[in-house]
Amino acid sequence: MTGGPVPVMQIGDTLLVSLQGDLDDTTVVRIEEHLTNEVARTGAGGMLIDVSGLSVVDSFIARVLTRMVAMVRLLGAQVAVVGIQPAVAITLVELGVPMGGLDTALNAEQGLALLARLRRADRRAG
Amino acid sequence: MPDTDDIVISDQSDLIRVRQALRAQARSAGLGLVDETKLITAGSELARNILKYATGARGRLRAEQVAAGGRRGVRATFTDEGPGIEDVGAALTDGFSTGGGLGLGLPGARRLVDELTLTSAPGSGTTVVIEKWQR
Numbered sequence: 269m270t271g272g273p274v275p276v277m278q279i280g281d282t283l284l285v286s287l288q289g290d291l292d293d294t295t296v297v298r299i300e301e302h303l304t305n306e307v308a309r310t311g312a313g314g315m316l317i318d319v320s321g322l323s324v325v326d327s328f329i330a331r332v333l334t335r336m337v338a339m340v341r342l343l344g345a346q347v348a349v350v351g352i353q354p355a356v357a358i359t360l361v362e363l364g365v366p367m368g369g370l371d372t373a374l375n376a377e378q379g380l381a382l383l384a385r386l387r388r389a390d391r392r393a394g
Numbered sequence: 395m396p397d398t399d400d401i402v403i404s405d406q407s408d409l410i411r412v413r414q415a416l417r418a419q420a421r422s423a424g425l426g427l428v429d430e431t432k433l434i435t436a437g438s439e440l441a442r443n444i445l446k447y448a449t450g451a452r453g454r455l456r457a458e459q460v461a462a463g464g465r466r467g468v469r470a471t472f473t474d475e476g477p478g479i480e481d482v483g484a485a486l487t488d489g490f491s492t493g494g495g496l497g498l499g500l501p502g503a504r505r506l507v508d509e510l511t512l513t514s515a516p517g518s519g520t521t522v523v524i525e526k527w528q529r
């Protein structure tokens with residue numbers, strides 16, 4: 269997949285994405301649109317977003333991330349956010365950005381297990 | 395590494411420069427990673443406020459090294475010549491926003507730094523000074 273603001277890898281019906289660097293707002297919003305479109309296009313059932321490459325997440329970036337997760341869920345896919353740096357987590361909590369709705373895990377392996385759990389629960393509920 | 399950074403804040407792409415300058419200043423001052431991240435994030439929120447509420451009104455950041463009592467730190471001064479803030483106390487309260495935001499930028503920034511001073515009056519712009527010190 270080329271041309272997107274961020275590379276997306278697909279394994280089975282799960283999309284893997286890694287966010288890195290100091291992202292400007294335009295890029296953040298383009299990533300949000302791109303990933304939402306990719307879920308719709310591929311019919312993926314899950315998406316794993318690795319944010320370990322983000323050293324700063326301010327309220328705007330956090331808000332776009334939570335909004336994107338909500339949209340992807342509306343499309344019927346589950347999202348796990350993995351690898352939040354400890355300094356970023358501490359900062360977000362103190363800043364007071366509400367991010368309680370995100371499903372998070374320490375690393376990619378645990379994130380995939382979390383996705384599988386979420387999808388089983390989803391099937392039972394639906 | 396110069397001791398002082400001066401950055402114009404007039405476009406969202408300037409946020410990256412603000413964050414880079416604060417990162418460099420935090421490292422020169424010997425702040426730890428958590429304090430560095432808090433300082434950068436607080437600065438990013440204050441620069442966002444300038445872009446949102448004082449558009450085109452000569453927004454600037456001056457970031458500099460400070461020292462006192464054998465400790466070092468960073469002072470970052472955000473100024474603009476925008477509309478100013480009517481009720482400074484309210485603006486520093488969680489959940490107060492005149493722009494449909496969550497109202498967490500100013501109070502959140504205050505929690506992230508050691509010192510935050512907000513000076514503003516309607517018609518005379520806004521100055522926010524934050525400081526983060528070595529532990």
Ligand SMILES: Nc1ncnc2c1ncn2[C@@H]1O[C@H](COP(=O)(O)OP(=O)(O)OP(=O)(O)O)[C@@H](O)[C@H]1O
Pocket residue numbers: 327439443444446447448474476477478479485486490491492493494495496497498499500501520
């Ligand atoms: N530089 C500024 N010039 C004029 N008014 C400001 C400035 N910065 C903040 N304000 C005022 O203070 C209020 C609170 O700011 P704060 O950053 O806490 O919240 P917000 O920007 O409205 O929402 P959020 O930061 O959560 O997106 C703003 O709604 C605005 O009225």
Ligand SMILES: [Mg+2]
Pocket residue numbers: 439442443495498499500
């Ligand atoms: Mg704000």
